[in-house]
Amino acid sequence: MEGIEILGNKDTRSGFGEGLAELGAENENVVALCADLTGSLKMNAFQNAFPERFFQVGIAEANMMGMAAGMTIGGKIPFTGTFANFSTGRVYDQIRQSIAYSQKNVKICASHAGLTLGEDGATHQILEDIGMMRMLPNMTVVVPADFNQTKQATKAIAEHKGAVYLRFGRPVMPIFIKPDAVFEIGKADVIQEGTDVTIIACGHMVWKSIEAAQSLAASGVSVELINMHTIKPIDEASILKSAAKTKCIVTAEEHMANGGLGEAVARVLASNTPCPQEFIAVNDSFGESGKPMDLMEKYGLGASHIHDAALKAIQRKS
Amino acid sequence: MNKEHLKSIASQVRRDIVRMVSAVKSGHPGGSLGCADFLTYLYFEAMTEDSSNFSMDAKGEDVFFLSNGHISPVWYSVLARKGYFPVPELATFRKISSRLQGHPSTDKNLPGIRMASGSLGQGLSVAIGTAETKKLNHDSSTVYTLHGDGELQEGQIWEAAIYAAANKIDNLIATIDFNGRQIDGDVEDVLSLGSLKDKWQAFGWEVFEMDGHDFENIHQTMSAAKSKLGNGKPIIVIMATEMGMGVDFMMGTHKWHGVAPNEEQLTSALGQLEETLGDY
Numbered sequence: 001m002e003g004i005e006i007l008g009n010k011d012t013r014s015g016f017g018e019g020l021a022e023l024g025a026e027n028e029n030v031v032a033l034c035a036d037l038t039g040s041l042k043m044n045a046f047q048n049a050f051p052e053r054f055f056q057v058g059i060a061e062a063n064m065m066g067m068a069a070g071m072t073i074g075g076k077i078p079f080t081g082t083f084a085n086f087s088t089g090r091v092y093d094q095i096r097q098s099i100a101y102s103q104k105n106v107k108i109c110a111s112h113a114g115l116t117l118g119e120d121g122a123t124h125q126i127l128e129d130i131g132m133m134r135m136l137p138n139m140t141v142v143v144p145a146d147f148n149q150t151k152q153a154t155k156a157i158a159e160h161k162g163a164v165y166l167r168f169g170r171p172v173m174p175i176f177i178k179p180d181a182v183f184e185i186g187k188a189d190v191i192q193e194g195t196d197v198t199i200i201a202c203g204h205m206v207w208k209s210i211e212a213a214q215s216l217a218a219s220g221v222s223v224e225l226i227n228m229h230t231i232k233p234i235d236e237a238s239i240l241k242s243a244a245k246t247k248c249i250v251t252a253e254e255h256m257a258n259g260g261l262g263e264a265v266a267r268v269l270a271s272n273t274p275c276p277q278e279f280i281a282v283n284d285s286f287g288e289s290g291k292p293m294d295l296m297e298k299y300g301l302g303a304s305h306i307h308d309a310a311l312k313a314i315q316r317k318s
Numbered sequence: 319m320n321k322e323h324l325k326s327i328a329s330q331v332r333r334d335i336v337r338m339v340s341a342v343k344s345g346h347p348g349g350s351l352g353c354a355d356f357l358t359y360l361y362f363e364a365m366t367e368d369s370s371n372f373s374m375d376a377k378g379e380d381v382f383f384l385s386n387g388h389i390s391p392v393w394y395s396v397l398a399r400k401g402y403f404p405v406p407e408l409a410t411f412r413k414i415s416s417r418l419q420g421h422p423s424t425d426k427n428l429p430g431i432r433m434a435s436g437s438l439g440q441g442l443s444v445a446i447g448t449a450e451t452k453k454l455n456h457d458s459s460t461v462y463t464l465h466g467d468g469e470l471q472e473g474q475i476w477e478a479a480i481y482a483a484a485n486k487i488d489n490l491i492a493t494i495d496f497n498g499r500q501i502d503g504d505v506e507d508v509l510s511l512g513s514l515k516d517k518w519q520a521f522g523w524e525v526f527e528m529d530g531h532d533f534e535n536i537h538q539t540m541s542a543a544k545s546k547l548g549n550g551k552p553i554i555v556i557m558a559t560e561m562g563m564g565v566d567f568m569m570g571t572h573k574w575h576g577v578a579p580n581e582e583q584l585t586s587a588l589g590q591l592e593e594t595l596g597d598y
Contacts, residue, residue, distance in 0.1 A: 031454070055450065058484075060477035063443045067481070070383075070447020073432050074375050074455050078447075093437050094474070098444055102424050102434045 012168035017042025019154025084113035114254035125287035131259020145206035152183035194224035212306035257281035276316035334395035372429035385441020386466035439472025468500030483522030499572035
């Protein structure tokens with residue numbers, strides 16, 4: 001596919017770890033809290049370089065969220081780190097009252113989101129977190145696509161005043177965003193322009209969509225591919241501009257269909273210019289143990305599923 | 319400390335409380351009345367803060383968090399009487415578009431409030447966070463919190479208790495409104511807390527006990543607690559109070575936890591509370 005080059009392979013959580021360590025050096029107000037998952041979140045570099053600004057809270061996520069909220073009073077910018085499940089569902093009320101409602105400048109950084117957590121199974125594979133976080137007033141929701149973008153997003157959210165949910169994951173995936181790309185919260189990346197169908201994806205599903213776009217191109221289908229790295233506030237202008245051109249949409253996310261990216265896009269379309277939309281997402285089901293990419297196939301999140309959904313969306317135009 | 323001065327403020331605060339909840343026929347008078355003496359002491363005697371120029375960041379200022387947010391009437395009254403916002407605004411309590419929400423909030427920019435509370439058990443973690451930031455900022459001021467006794471049934475409190483002792487959060491004084499009552503009845507019957515003193519000591523805290531209605535005892539105990547700041551241990555004061563204190567028919571029962579007095583009851587209550595600073 002033209003313009004897309006694989007620059008390497010890394011996990012998005014490592015992008016977070018690198019971004020956080022750089023932030024530590026650049027901004028003395030950045031502090032980090034972790035609930036006994038420093039290695040998993042790749043927070044060691046920050047911890048080693050800035051021990052006085054790193055707070056190990058133990059397995060006590062509710063306390064971590066409350067502390068992070070309290071630390072903003074006096075000007076600190078707290079980044080919390082734990083798995084996505086323990087960053088959201090476990091502490092929803094703490095986030096709701098002490099962070100979102102209280103308008104606190106906390107960055108909730110969540111790794112191991114979705115099915116690609118793999119073998120640990122459904123207890124840890126949260127698929128509802130985007131929905132929970134985008135429902136909260138005062139919350140920005142960012143789901144970067146690869147290692148480079150996760151690093152860029154980590155640094156960008158420190159500059160943004162207000163609560164942010166930053167979602168990333170565990171598997172090693174291709175890197176395709178340029179290391180010097182500018183990340184702007186709320187401004188979608190058009191990865192590729194096309195005319196027949198628009199695929200709007202976030203997180204790991206952007207790479208899956210690139211694969212699908214390649215196979216579709218081989219079948220003579222021209223795909224416009226949008227990396228919707230910010231789910232809230234969603235980039236309405238990009239959605240509507242692309243829909244006006246291609247007149248059909250596929251959304252792709254490693255999340256439950258309920259409450260996720262697809263519904264956010266559907267609302268924009270329904271309120272403006274409705275058009276056929278196909279949803280690639282988990283359909284009202286918990287995950288299970290297995291290898292990450294096997295799970296993606298089993299739950300309908302593979303490149304071939306996106307390919308088929310695109311053809312169906314195009315068919316529905318007529 | 320001028321005990322008579324504090325007593326006279328607390329009497330007006332109690333009048334404000336019963337008038338506020340009565341006006342909207344909702345709110346929590348019992349716990350509010352029980353903490354009127356302590357909050358009066360805190361704001362008019364103990365804390366160093368700037369009520370004329372409220373700052374969210376509170377650099378160089380002592381900070382207070384009300385974790386049991388349902389006793390907002392007492393906090394609102396004390397804040398207004400201290401000069402954080404105009405006293406007549408107390409009349410808007412719980413009314414639509416008011417800055418005085420049923421439970422304290424920050425989103426309407428009411429001076430004096432830095433954190434929403436209402437869903438219980440969150441304030442100790444918040445206070446510890448602010449205490450950590452004060453340490454990072456080399457800010458030697460103190461963080462205070464108030465919690466209900468029933469609130470201690472929330473698990474997050476004990477997560478915070480472990481953290482504070484393990485990390486030597488010694489610029490914090492937490493206080494417990496130990497009135498022994500919660501919505502469903504006596505704490506002892508709903509879910510007994512056992513020995514609070516033993517629990518907090520076992521968790522590694524410096525524990526003080528005091529009578530929350532005796533200004534001499536409050537002053538003595540809080541001064542002793544302050545003298546322990548910076549000693550490597552978090553501090554907690556278990557404050558014995560009487561829910562509904564100052565209004566005879568509201569005392570000795572849990573029934574006035576979240577019930578407002580009617581007109582007749584209001585008249586009776588106000589007859590027991592001297593108007594010292596002028597009603598709003």
